[in-house]
Amino acid sequence: MAIMNDIRARALDLNLLRVLVAVADAGSVTKAAARLYLTQSAVSAALGRLSESLDTPMLVRHGRGVILTSRAARLVTEVRPLLEAMLQASFAPARFDPRTSERIIRLGLADYADELLLPPLLRRLGRDAPKMRLICTPVQFRTVVEALATRRVDLAATVIGKLPQAILRTPLIRGHFVCLFDPRHVRLGARPTQRTYLAQEHVIVSFNGDLRGTVEDAFGVERRVRCSVASFSAIGAIVDGSELVATLPEIVAAQLLRQRPHLRSAPFPFEHPAGGLDLLWPAALDEDDACAFVRAAIIDIVKQVPATS
Numbered sequence: 001m002a003i004m005n006d007i008r009a010r011a012l013d014l015n016l017l018r019v020l021v022a023v024a025d026a027g028s029v030t031k032a033a034a035r036l037y038l039t040q041s042a043v044s045a046a047l048g049r050l051s052e053s054l055d056t057p058m059l060v061r062h063g064r065g066v067i068l069t070s071r072a073a074r075l076v077t078e079v080r081p082l083l084e085a086m087l088q089a090s091f092a093p094a095r096f097d098p099r100t101s102e103r104i105i106r107l108g109l110a111d112y113a114d115e116l117l118l119p120p121l122l123r124r125l126g127r128d129a130p131k132m133r134l135i136c137t138p139v140q141f142r143t144v145v146e147a148l149a150t151r152r153v154d155l156a157a158t159v160i161g162k163l164p165q166a167i168l169r170t171p172l173i174r175g176h177f178v179c180l181f182d183p184r185h186v187r188l189g190a191r192p193t194q195r196t197y198l199a200q201e202h203v204i205v206s207f208n209g210d211l212r213g214t215v216e217d218a219f220g221v222e223r224r225v226r227c228s229v230a231s232f233s234a235i236g237a238i239v240d241g242s243e244l245v246a247t248l249p250e251i252v253a254a255q256l257l258r259q260r261p262h263l264r265s266a267p268f269p270f271e272h273p274a275g276g277l278d279l280l281w282p283a284a285l286d287e288d289d290a291c292a293f294v295r296a297a298i299i300d301i302v303k304q305v306p307a308t309s
Contacts, residue, residue, distance in 0.1 A: 016050040024076040096289030098129035103290040108139035108156035111231035120301045156280040172302045174276040175250030177268035194269045200245040203227045
């Protein structure tokens with residue numbers, strides 16, 4: 001099977017994928033043919049060759065017309081950003097000049113990194129690279145490797161552990177977990193004990209959509225979780241005026257305390273190594289001048305972030 005797949009991969013005409021994307025974008029074989037300056041029969045023949053190469057149909061009949069199969073639709077989603085990248089690479093000027101570059105950079109961001117990085121980054125680009133544009137996509141540690149590997153994003157800023165060798169990283173921010181609470185309703189103290197911490201009710205961020213968070217997974221304890229949310233965006237509002245405690249990275253807590261200075265933070269009472277936000281990119285883009293320009297801008301911006309303590 002592996003040998004057959006290798007033979008098919010070498011025999012696959014990449015122009016057929018371009019035809020498939022054109023059909024998906026146009027919504028019909030006839031319209032795609034007009035856009036590609038081909039005959040309808042040539043487009044149909046190209047899709048037939050693609051179906052034969054991949055051993056799966058690309059179109060199925062639907063009423064009087066045809067629609068993409070689920071396999072073809074998934075292929076379009078995966079292939080489109082790669083084709084766009086190839087076109088950008090083909091038409092990009094030989095020398096990168098940020099003042100004239102029209103590159104589009106796809107940036108993956110953890111849910112709290114957008115507020116931290118995007119405003120100063122957009123100001124920086126507006127000043128130094130006014131024609132460059134950003135497409136921002138939410139990522140987290142479970143999705144970022146695939147997003148980078150498939151080039152859905154060119155760069156990413158998120159929390160991550162181990163990485164494959166094909167993904168490079170540089171640390172942006174390092175810190176520990178802290179507890180965020182409203183002192184008007186919660187008596188946690190300046191240095192809470194583990195017992196005091198576990199006696200509280202908690203709001204957590206869970207990417208699994210359940211009542212387990214990083215604390216349960218990493219420290220083997222069970223908190224009294226009242227509420228689980230999918231991101232950090234609502235944590236400040238939830239904690240404000242409630243009896244709930246949130247456990248957050250220092251940088252996130254610092255952002256929320258600047259917005260809600262009447263809240264308080266306290267050390268997380270379990271021993272743990274420092275973690276934080278990393279900047280990630282595919283090794284294939286390590287020498288890409290436009291991506292390197294944006295990476296350098298992000299690194300410089302982070303150096304000016306106020307201290308968390």
